[in-house]
Amino acid sequence: MQRKDHSLLSPSLGSFKTLTSFHFGQAGVGQKIYIQASLHAEELPGMLAAHHLLRLLEAADTQGAIKGEIIVVPVANPIGLAQRLDHRSMGRFELGTSENFNRNFPDLATAVLPAVRGKLGANPADNTRLIRAAAAQHIAQWQPQTELESQRKILTGLAFDADVVLDLHCDFEAAVHLYTETPCWPVIEPLSHLLQAKAVLLALDSGGLSFDEAMSGPWWRLAKALEAEVPAGAIAQACASVTVELRGEGDVTHDLAKSDAQALFGYLQHLGVVAGTPPALPAAACEATPLAGSQTVNAPVPGVVAFAALPGQHLRVGDLVAEIIDPIQNTVYAARSEVDGVLFARICKRYVTAGEKLGNIAGKTPFRTGNLLGA
Template sequence: MRRIDHPLLSPSLGAARQLSSFHFGEAGRGEKVYIQAALHADELPGMLVAWQLKQHFAALEAAGRLNGEIVLVPMANPIGLDQTLLGYQLGRFEQGSGLNFNRHYPALADSVYAMVRTALGNDAAANVRLIRAELSRQLAELPVKNELASLRHTLHGLACDADVVLDLHCDARAALHLYTGTPLWPQCEPLARYLGAHATLLATESGDNPFDEACSQLWWQLAERAAADGLTVPIPPACLAVTVELRGQASVHPTLAERDADAIVAFLIHRGVIGGEVPPLPELLHPATPLAGSETLAAPHPGVVSFRVEPGATVTAGQPLVDIVDPLDDRVTTLASQYGGVVYAQENRHYATTGMELAKIATATAFKTGKLLSA
């Protein structure tokens, strides 16, 4: 195991932060796997899972069982981790700019395609190497103007040439669920099975270029550009990037962390990155559904929130799911799912202001357009 500390651009006199990455296996041998945790710094279950993975990978490396390279960033956001206001950690948005730490990563499909177009050939593996080299070169040359940009630049640079990218997050209160690109579902399904995902939400573009899409989306965008130019060159979806939502913010428990770390190791054995007997694939709990079919229930008026079902519940159309009670005017509004599906996330606060999103249901009906992710 090697540790590399990456200094971030200093935001102010006397202030300096760094990002630490841990490297296992041999670079250039087999597949590269990149795993990071707590990009939203108030989402801590992934940090505990990453620590468990660190112990696993060190032991596996010592045993000679790594067939590829693994890069682990157990704490992906030192900026957000240091944002505490009146006793509350505020890790989703950078306080100085208000920007989401998991949005607005560079979208480089056009510039990369312009540089590689004439060099693409009939060898898919050669095309992948060519594209990764050009992507790495362009990322390295991007200007870095502030600390947030330097954090994004460092994380993206570590992950851009990986075959597998796992971005460990969590929701407010939730069942374990995944987000990934629609073309990536065949590669992602074993991970969903090992982790016991209650929902996997698919999209080719969710909006605002989050970290996982910055790593994966470029590949099918390049293939689309080549096809539009009449080129019959193979460009595979060469990066399986998945946002792994490890239940809710309070789901920080050693038993859960051990279970999730074991599931990720099992997936990497299944993929061949780690040597050993492949663990049997568990049953898929729920089929993948479109992110455009994620139904959101929002409060029509303020009041006390009372949930009727737990995250992970399968519900039917019209089933009552949450009550909003106004104790002043005796208004009680009950919200139900229009389509039915799996309740994969809920708000963890029990007082709603008007318009607050309270619950999300993974449905099989794609009905949304435009930006599909919340802020």
């Protein structure tokens, strides 16, 4: 194992932060897998799971069982981790700009298209090398102007040429669920079995250039942009990326983290990047559904929230999700499911103002368009 410390741009005199990555195996040999945790810095289950995964990988490394390259970044957002306001962690948005830490990663497809146009042939492996070389050159020339931009550059530089990217997050209160782009699903599906995900949300460009889609998106985007110039299949989906939501913010225990780390390790064995007999895949706990079919349950009125449905619970149209009580007017508003599906996430606070989100239900029929991600 090799540890590398990457310095961020200093935002102020006498102040600087460091992002640390742990490297296993040999670069350029076999597959490259990139795993990071807590890009939203207050989402800690992934950070603890990464801690336990590192122990498993260290043991495998000692035994010579690493057959590719694995990079783990257990703390992907040192900026957000240091942000506090009124004694509360503020790790989702950068306080100086209000930008979401998991948005606005570079559009590598647009950046490299001029450099690769006219140079790609019929061989997918050769094309992958050319595209990755162009992306590497673009990232090397990127001159960040802020601490936040420098963090994005470091993360992008570590992951852009990975075959598989796992971005570990969590929700407020939730069952395990995954977000991935539709072309990535065949590679990601075994992970959903091992983690026993209760919902898998598929989309093609959900909007906002989140980290995972910034890694997998360039491949299908380039294939689409150059479909008239290169043979079908000549641009492979060379990166499969996924956002892994490890339950809720309060689900930070060694037992859960060890179980998640073991599932991640088993997935690495399934990919062949760690030697050994991979664990048998259990039956899937859900089927994949379109992100565009998920209902955001909103509260049109303010009040105290009393939930009737639990994360991971299957609901039918009309089932009660929560009641919102106004004790001044003595009224009760019933928020109900508008789709058949799984309540995969809900808020952790119990008072809402009008228009706030209560939770999300994974439905099977697409009905939403535009930007499919929240703030």
